[in-house]
Amino acid sequence: MLSTKYIAIACCSIVAVAAVVGFAADDEEEKTYAPPDPKLKSFRIERDVSEDARECITCHADESRGIVADWAESRHAHANITCLDCHQAGAADEDISQSHFEHDKTAISPIVSPKDCSRCHPAEAAEYSKSKHANTLEIIWKFDPWLNAGMNNSIERSTGCEHCHGSVVKMQKDGTFDPETWPNVGVGRVNPDGSKGSCSSCHTRHLFSVSESRKPEACGQCHLGPDHPQIEIYEESKHGAIYHAQGDEWNWDSAPGTWTPGVDYRAPTCSTCHMSGVNGVATTHDVTERLAWESQAPLTIRPSEFKPFPSKTNWKTEREKMKNVCLACHSQTWTDGHFDRYDKAIENYNEVYYKPAKKMIDQLYAKKLLDDEKPLDQELEFDMYEFWHHEGRRARFGAAMMAPDYAWWHGFYELKQRYMEIERQYDHLMKTGEPAKVHEVPGATGSTEKPAFMRED
Ligand code: HEC
Ligand code: HEC
Ligand code: HEC
Ligand code: HEC
Ligand code: HEC
Ligand code: HEC
Ligand code: HEC
Ligand code: HEC
Incomplete structure (x- = not known):
C-alpha cells in the first residue's frame, strides 16, 4: 500500500x-x-x-x-x-x-510502462489494455498497406507512424536503447515488459495530471491533419468555440468521476464525450466505448464488424451511452436530431460515394488495367486511398462532431471532385485498354516482417 x-x-x-x-x-x-x-x-x-x-x-x-x-x-x-x-x-x-x-x-x-502504473491504477490500466489505443500496432500490422507492402522506410515510420501509434521498444546489446525505437510515447508502444501503450501519451510526465487529459489539446497532438482532423473539427464546432472563449474559467481539476457538466464546465471536450464519467455513463480508458460506427474504415461498418480487432460492444448500447452524455446539456429531440443526421451522412457516404467508386476500381483490377502486386504505386490507387482515407473520413467525422465545414467543403464537396477524377482515369483505362503506369515509389524499402510480439497467430 x-x-x-x-x-x-x-x-x-x-x-x-x-x-x-x-x-x-x-x-x-x-x-x-x-x-x-x-x-x-x-x-x-x-x-x-x-x-x-x-x-x-x-x-x-x-x-x-x-x-x-x-x-x-x-x-x-x-x-x-x-x-x-x-x-x-x-x-x-x-x-x-x-x-x-x-x-x-x-x-x-x-521506462515506466502501463504495467508499472497498474500497481496503483489497476482499473485504468486494465481498460486501457483492451483499447484500440493499446493494441494499435497489432491492428495496423494486420492490414496497413504502408507497412505490409513496405511502401515507406524506417525513418519515415519512426518519425511518423510510430510517433503516434507507438514503437516496439528494443534494447541493444550494450544495454542502451535502439534509437530507432526510443524515445517514444505512442499510444500503442510495446514495452520491454510486454505491456502495451504509454500512459504519458495523454498524461505527460511528470505532472500526470487529470486536467491536462481533459483538455482537447491532449488528443489533438495525434488526432489532426488531413485524415483524422478531430481537433480542427472540434475547434470549428460550437463546443470548441465555447471552450476557447471560456475554458480558462472552468474547473479542470475536480476529482476523478466528479467532473460535472453544468458545474465545472459548460461545453464538452473530447474527454467529456469519449472518456469522462458523465450523466451516469462511467469513465472509461477504452475509447471504442460510446461508438456506434467504425467511421474511419473505407466502408463504414459497426465496431463489432471490424475484422482486425472486432469490438465486444453492442452499437446500440454504446449509442445510448453517447446520447446520455449529450443529455446532460441538451434535450432528447436535439440529441436524436443530431444522430439522425449523422446516420444519414454515413449512409450517403457508403452508398452514393464509396460503393460506386470501389466498383470501378475492382473492375480495373479484374481486367488487369490496374496492377495488384503492390498497393499505392499507381496514380489511381492514391486517388482511391485519399477518397476514403482523407475526404471520406472528413465528411463522416465532420457530421459526427458538428463541423459543417468539414462535413461539406473538406468532405462531401471534395468527394464529388475526387469521384470525377477517379471516373476520368477509369474511362481512360477502359477506353485505351492500356494498363496504368506502375511507379517506382521512392523510399519503399521498409521491412515487411511483422513484429515478433504478434507472431503467435
Ligand atoms: C548522483 C546523482 C543521481 C542520483 C542519486 C540519481 N540520478 Fe538519475 N540521473 C542522473 C544523471 C546525471 C542522469 C543522466 C545521465 C544518465 O542517464 O546516466 C540520470 C538519468 C536518469 C534517468 C533517465 C535514464 C535514461 O536512460 O534515460 C532516470 C529515469 C533517472 N535518472 C531516475 C533516477 C531515480 C529513480 C533515482 C533514484 C533511485 C536517481 N535517478 C538517482 C543522476 C542521478
Ligand atoms: C508516476 C510515475 C513516475 C514518477 C513518480 C516519476 N517518474 Fe520519471 N518518468 C515516468 C515516465 C512515465 C517517464 C517517461 C518514460 C516512458 O515513457 O516510459 C519518465 C521519465 C523520466 C526520465 C527521462 C525523461 C527524459 O526526458 O529524458 C527521468 C530522468 C526521470 N523520469 C526521472 C524521474 C525523477 C528524478 C523522479 C522523481 C522526482 C521521477 N522520474 C518520478 C514516470 C514517473
Ligand atoms: C505507487 C503508487 C502509484 C504509482 C506507481 C502510480 N500512481 Fe498515479 N496516483 C497515485 C496516487 C496515490 C494518486 C492520487 C490519488 C488522488 O489524489 O486521489 C495518483 C493520481 C494519479 C492521476 C490523477 C492526477 C490528478 O491530476 O488528479 C493520474 C493521471 C495518475 N496518477 C497517473 C499515473 C500514471 C500514468 C502512472 C504510471 C506512469 C502512475 N500514475 C503511477 C499512485 C500511483
Ligand atoms: C499524427 C499522428 C499519426 C500518424 C503520423 C499516423 N497515424 Fe495512423 N492514425 C492516427 C489516428 C489518430 C488514427 C485514428 C483515426 C480515427 O479513428 O479517426 C489513426 C488510424 C490509423 C489506422 C486505422 C486503424 C483502424 O482501426 O482502422 C491505420 C491502419 C493507421 N492509422 C496506420 C498508420 C500508418 C501505417 C502510419 C504511417 C505511414 C500512420 N498511421 C501515421 C494517428 C496517426
Ligand atoms: C488517450 C488518452 C489517455 C491515455 C493514453 C491514458 N489516460 Fe488516464 N485519463 C484520460 C482522461 C481524459 C482522463 C479524465 C477522465 C475524467 O474526466 O475523470 C483520465 C483519467 C485518469 C486517472 C484519474 C482517475 C480516473 O479514472 O478518472 C488516472 C489514475 C489515469 N487516468 C491513469 C492512467 C493510466 C494508468 C494510463 C495508462 C494505462 C492512462 N491513464 C492512459 C486520458 C488518458
Ligand atoms: C499519441 C497519439 C494519440 C493520442 C494522444 C490520442 N490518440 Fe486516440 N487514437 C490514436 C491512434 C493511433 C488511434 C487509432 C488506433 C487504431 O485504430 O489502431 C486512435 C483512435 C482513437 C479513437 C477511435 C477508436 C475506435 O474504436 O475507432 C478514439 C475515439 C480516440 N482515439 C479518442 C482519443 C481521445 C478522446 C484522446 C484524448 C483524450 C486521444 N484519442 C488521444 C492516437 C492517439
Ligand atoms: C460533443 C461530443 C464530442 C466531442 C466534443 C468530440 N467527439 Fe469525437 N465523436 C463524437 C461522436 C458522437 C462520434 C460518432 C460516434 C458514433 O460512432 O456513432 C465521434 C467520433 C469520433 C471518432 C471516430 C471513431 C471511429 O473510428 O469511427 C474519433 C477518432 C473521435 N471522435 C475523436 C475525438 C477527438 C480527438 C475529439 C476532440 C478533439 C473529439 N472526438 C470530440 C462525439 C464527440
Ligand atoms: C457540457 C454540456 C454539453 C454537452 C455534454 C454537449 N453539448 Fe452540445 N452544446 C452545448 C452548448 C452550451 C452549445 C451551444 C448552444 C447555443 O448555441 O447556444 C451546444 C451546441 C450544440 C449544437 C449546435 C451546434 C451549432 O453550431 O449550432 C449541437 C448540434 C450539439 N451541441 C450537439 C451535441 C451532441 C450530439 C452532444 C453529445 C454527443 C452534445 N452536444 C453534448 C453544450 C453541450
Whole structure:
C-alpha cells in the first residue's frame, strides 16, 4: 500500500527575488546591462521517504530541474509517491539503465510502462489494455498497406507512424536503447515488459495530471491533419468555440468521476464525450466505448464488424451511452436530431460515394488495367486511398462532431471532385485498354516482417 505517513508537507520555497538590475556606469564606456540573478527554487524533502528515494530527488533537482519541478507539483508528490515508486527496476527488467548504475547503485528503469502504473491504477490500466489505443500496432500490422507492402522506410515510420501509434521498444546489446525505437510515447508502444501503450501519451510526465487529459489539446497532438482532423473539427464546432472563449474559467481539476457538466464546465471536450464519467455513463480508458460506427474504415461498418480487432460492444448500447452524455446539456429531440443526421451522412457516404467508386476500381483490377502486386504505386490507387482515407473520413467525422465545414467543403464537396477524377482515369483505362503506369515509389524499402510480439497467430 501507499505510504501516507509523512511528517511534514514537502515545501518548495519559492524565493523569486526580483534581482537588482545593476548598471556599470562609466563616463568613458557605454552602459552595460547586468542580467538579473533570480534565486532558483529549491526543493526540500521533509517527509518520511527512504534514503534511496531521497537521493533521486536531491541529485535530480540539480541534474534535471524540470522533472523534479513537475513531480513536486503533481498529485503523486502530494501523495508521497516518489521517483523510486515508478522507476525502480525489478530483477527481471530488461531495461535497467547501465549508465545510471555507474553513478547510482539503485537499479532504475527509464521506462515506466502501463504495467508499472497498474500497481496503483489497476482499473485504468486494465481498460486501457483492451483499447484500440493499446493494441494499435497489432491492428495496423494486420492490414496497413504502408507497412505490409513496405511502401515507406524506417525513418519515415519512426518519425511518423510510430510517433503516434507507438514503437516496439528494443534494447541493444550494450544495454542502451535502439534509437530507432526510443524515445517514444505512442499510444500503442510495446514495452520491454510486454505491456502495451504509454500512459504519458495523454498524461505527460511528470505532472500526470487529470486536467491536462481533459483538455482537447491532449488528443489533438495525434488526432489532426488531413485524415483524422478531430481537433480542427472540434475547434470549428460550437463546443470548441465555447471552450476557447471560456475554458480558462472552468474547473479542470475536480476529482476523478466528479467532473460535472453544468458545474465545472459548460461545453464538452473530447474527454467529456469519449472518456469522462458523465450523466451516469462511467469513465472509461477504452475509447471504442460510446461508438456506434467504425467511421474511419473505407466502408463504414459497426465496431463489432471490424475484422482486425472486432469490438465486444453492442452499437446500440454504446449509442445510448453517447446520447446520455449529450443529455446532460441538451434535450432528447436535439440529441436524436443530431444522430439522425449523422446516420444519414454515413449512409450517403457508403452508398452514393464509396460503393460506386470501389466498383470501378475492382473492375480495373479484374481486367488487369490496374496492377495488384503492390498497393499505392499507381496514380489511381492514391486517388482511391485519399477518397476514403482523407475526404471520406472528413465528411463522416465532420457530421459526427458538428463541423459543417468539414462535413461539406473538406468532405462531401471534395468527394464529388475526387469521384470525377477517379471516373476520368477509369474511362481512360477502359477506353485505351492500356494498363496504368506502375511507379517506382521512392523510399519503399521498409521491412515487411511483422513484429515478433504478434507472431503467435
Ligand atoms: C548522483 C546523482 C543521481 C542520483 C542519486 C540519481 N540520478 Fe538519475 N540521473 C542522473 C544523471 C546525471 C542522469 C543522466 C545521465 C544518465 O542517464 O546516466 C540520470 C538519468 C536518469 C534517468 C533517465 C535514464 C535514461 O536512460 O534515460 C532516470 C529515469 C533517472 N535518472 C531516475 C533516477 C531515480 C529513480 C533515482 C533514484 C533511485 C536517481 N535517478 C538517482 C543522476 C542521478
Ligand atoms: C508516476 C510515475 C513516475 C514518477 C513518480 C516519476 N517518474 Fe520519471 N518518468 C515516468 C515516465 C512515465 C517517464 C517517461 C518514460 C516512458 O515513457 O516510459 C519518465 C521519465 C523520466 C526520465 C527521462 C525523461 C527524459 O526526458 O529524458 C527521468 C530522468 C526521470 N523520469 C526521472 C524521474 C525523477 C528524478 C523522479 C522523481 C522526482 C521521477 N522520474 C518520478 C514516470 C514517473
Ligand atoms: C505507487 C503508487 C502509484 C504509482 C506507481 C502510480 N500512481 Fe498515479 N496516483 C497515485 C496516487 C496515490 C494518486 C492520487 C490519488 C488522488 O489524489 O486521489 C495518483 C493520481 C494519479 C492521476 C490523477 C492526477 C490528478 O491530476 O488528479 C493520474 C493521471 C495518475 N496518477 C497517473 C499515473 C500514471 C500514468 C502512472 C504510471 C506512469 C502512475 N500514475 C503511477 C499512485 C500511483
Ligand atoms: C499524427 C499522428 C499519426 C500518424 C503520423 C499516423 N497515424 Fe495512423 N492514425 C492516427 C489516428 C489518430 C488514427 C485514428 C483515426 C480515427 O479513428 O479517426 C489513426 C488510424 C490509423 C489506422 C486505422 C486503424 C483502424 O482501426 O482502422 C491505420 C491502419 C493507421 N492509422 C496506420 C498508420 C500508418 C501505417 C502510419 C504511417 C505511414 C500512420 N498511421 C501515421 C494517428 C496517426
Ligand atoms: C488517450 C488518452 C489517455 C491515455 C493514453 C491514458 N489516460 Fe488516464 N485519463 C484520460 C482522461 C481524459 C482522463 C479524465 C477522465 C475524467 O474526466 O475523470 C483520465 C483519467 C485518469 C486517472 C484519474 C482517475 C480516473 O479514472 O478518472 C488516472 C489514475 C489515469 N487516468 C491513469 C492512467 C493510466 C494508468 C494510463 C495508462 C494505462 C492512462 N491513464 C492512459 C486520458 C488518458
Ligand atoms: C499519441 C497519439 C494519440 C493520442 C494522444 C490520442 N490518440 Fe486516440 N487514437 C490514436 C491512434 C493511433 C488511434 C487509432 C488506433 C487504431 O485504430 O489502431 C486512435 C483512435 C482513437 C479513437 C477511435 C477508436 C475506435 O474504436 O475507432 C478514439 C475515439 C480516440 N482515439 C479518442 C482519443 C481521445 C478522446 C484522446 C484524448 C483524450 C486521444 N484519442 C488521444 C492516437 C492517439
Ligand atoms: C460533443 C461530443 C464530442 C466531442 C466534443 C468530440 N467527439 Fe469525437 N465523436 C463524437 C461522436 C458522437 C462520434 C460518432 C460516434 C458514433 O460512432 O456513432 C465521434 C467520433 C469520433 C471518432 C471516430 C471513431 C471511429 O473510428 O469511427 C474519433 C477518432 C473521435 N471522435 C475523436 C475525438 C477527438 C480527438 C475529439 C476532440 C478533439 C473529439 N472526438 C470530440 C462525439 C464527440
Ligand atoms: C457540457 C454540456 C454539453 C454537452 C455534454 C454537449 N453539448 Fe452540445 N452544446 C452545448 C452548448 C452550451 C452549445 C451551444 C448552444 C447555443 O448555441 O447556444 C451546444 C451546441 C450544440 C449544437 C449546435 C451546434 C451549432 O453550431 O449550432 C449541437 C448540434 C450539439 N451541441 C450537439 C451535441 C451532441 C450530439 C452532444 C453529445 C454527443 C452534445 N452536444 C453534448 C453544450 C453541450
